[in-house]
Amino acid sequence: MNDKWTDRLSEYLDGELAPSERTALEAHFASCGDCRTTLEELRRVVMRARALDDRPPAADLWPAIAEHVGVVSLAARAERARRRFTFTVPQLAAASVALALLSGGGAWLLSRRETVAARSTASTTSPVLMNASAYASDARYAAQVATLERALETGRGRLDTATVRVIEKNLGIIDRAIRDAQSALAGDPANAYLNLHLAQEMRRKLELLRQAATLAGARS
Amino acid sequence: MELTTAGVATLRGDPDQAAKDAETADAALAASGDGRAFERLYRSHVARVHSLVRRMIGPDHADDIAQDVFVRAWTKLSTFRGDAAFGTWLHRLAVNVILARRSTIGTERSRYHDAEGALDDVAGHRATPELTMDFEEAIGRLPDGARQVFVLHDIQGYRHEEIAEMLGIVPGTSKSQLHHARMALRRHLER
Ligand SMILES: [Zn+2]
Numbered sequence: 241m242n243d244k245w246t247d248r249l250s251e252y253l254d255g256e257l258a259p260s261e262r263t264a265l266e267a268h269f270a271s272c273g274d275c276r277t278t279l280e281e282l283r284r285v286v287m288r289a290r291a292l293d294d295r296p297p298a299a300d301l302w303p304a305i306a307e308h309v310g311v312v313s314l315a316a317r318a319e320r321a322r323r324r325f326t327f328t329v330p331q332l333a334a335a336s337v338a339l340a341l342l343s344g345g346g347a348w349l350l351s352r353r354e355t356v357a358a359r360s361t362a363s364t365t366s367p368v369l370m371n372a373s374a375y376a377s378d379a380r381y382a383a384q385v386a387t388l389e390r391a392l393e394t395g396r397g398r399l400d401t402a403t404v405r406v407i408e409k410n411l412g413i414i415d416r417a418i419r420d421a422q423s424a425l426a427g428d429p430a431n432a433y434l435n436l437h438l439a440q441e442m443r444r445k446l447e448l449l450r451q452a453a454t455l456a457g458a459r460s
Numbered sequence: 461m462e463l464t465t466a467g468v469a470t471l472r473g474d475p476d477q478a479a480k481d482a483e484t485a486d487a488a489l490a491a492s493g494d495g496r497a498f499e500r501l502y503r504s505h506v507a508r509v510h511s512l513v514r515r516m517i518g519p520d521h522a523d524d525i526a527q528d529v530f531v532r533a534w535t536k537l538s539t540f541r542g543d544a545a546f547g548t549w550l551h552r553l554a555v556n557v558i559l560a561r562r563s564t565i566g567t568e569r570s571r572y573h574d575a576e577g578a579l580d581d582v583a584g585h586r587a588t589p590e591l592t593m594d595f596e597e598a599i600g601r602l603p604d605g606a607r608q609v610f611v612l613h614d615i616q617g618y619r620h621e622e623i624a625e626m627l628g629i630v631p632g633t634s635k636s637q638l639h640h641a642r643m644a645l646r647r648h649l650e651r
Contacts, residue, residue, distance in 0.1 A: 247639060250638055256635070281649070282646065284649050286614055288595055288645075288649055292595070292596065294507040294511040295507060295510070295511055297510045297522065297526060301510075301526060301527045301530070302499060302502055304527055305527055305530045308527070308531045308534075309530075309531055311493075311495025311496075399485075400477055400481040402475075403485045405482070410489070410496075410497075447492055448494070451488045451489055452485070454488070455488060
């Protein structure tokens with residue numbers, strides 16, 4: 241049954257015995273069937289542990305996590321915004337200020353007062369969300385996007401294919417969202433939710449490009 | 461560096477590195493506040509993290525603690541530098557969260573063991589190869605120390621030196637706990 245080597249078998253299995261001990265144990269195996277059997281069983285335990293399947297939780301934890309960290313999925317956000325469509329324009333303007341302040345580069349988002357403000361009761365001194373048409377034709381936005389796209393193009397060879405795929409997939413999603421919002425706004429230019437949504441997506445595109453360009457530049 | 465087409469880039473990296481880079485990109489996006497990138501990271505790691513929590517401290521608090529792991533990951537994302545894989549960073553964070561919670565939960569567990577009988581109690585019945593529990597359940601019935609070392613070493617792949625530091629024990633104790641756990645688990649291998 242157990243002998244002085246039994247308790248050393250895991251160390252042997254893990255390659256942690258000193259060479260002299262290993263040699264001695266291997267000599268012992270020749271005459272001890274128990275140790276040979278136990279070693280085989282231990283080996284199977286280790287293999288079994290490596291083959292264990294990971295199971296996800298029974299209930300999705302994401303909604304609670306998203307709630308905690310203050311993010312929601314796009315679908316949930318759009319749904320929420322639709323439900324709360326009675327937001328006043330000043331509220332939306334305040335939300336856009338908060339958004340823009342999150343990134344210094346986004347400050348210029350606040351630079352114009354357009355249709356939304358004109359139709360609202362917001363004071364003339366408070367910064368407001370840009371109107372979609374003015375936004376889309378904003379030269380600074382176009383220039384920033386173009387600069388970052390060039391930087392990314394130059395550095396993309398340094399990124400692995402999967403990374404490029406993730407970035408391009410995300411850019412595709414954002415561009416689609418921008419196009420959707422723009423075409424929706426064409427039929428309803430004063431729609432405050434659509435204006436906010438478009439501003440968010442355009443800012444998101446800038447952020448993604450900035451991150452991607454940084455990543456492409458860093459990996460040299 | 462010259463411009464490289466996507467087709468050429470395919471030939472460069474190995475798939476593991478590519479997946480790692482994709483996660484690093486998502487981690488960078490998440491660190492900048494992109495909730496969807498963080499949700500992708502959550503989706504690809506939740507099973508691994510939840511299983512780790514379950515194996516380390518049982519099913520009762522697993523949802524709660526796994527959730528805590530991801531909430532903390534979100535707040536600490538800026539400290540992830542991308543030198544290691546995101547998964548390595550996240551799992552180490554998970555271990556820290558688990559170990560911080562284990563003292564309170566360990567007390568509850570030992571009461572459970574007194575009532576139900578730990579795995580050690582069935583050691584005498586080796587002649588009866590009756591498998592009343594599966595391997596996962598058997599891991600759950602190991603005494604706390606042996607179970608934690610077994611999960612960290614044989615499932616998570618940490619070295620004894622790392623485990624000893626995490627658990628505040630000496631490497632020799634980690635080795636003997638591991639051996640103890642493996643010896644007990646032999647009887648619960650599916651045949
Ligand atoms: Zn022997």
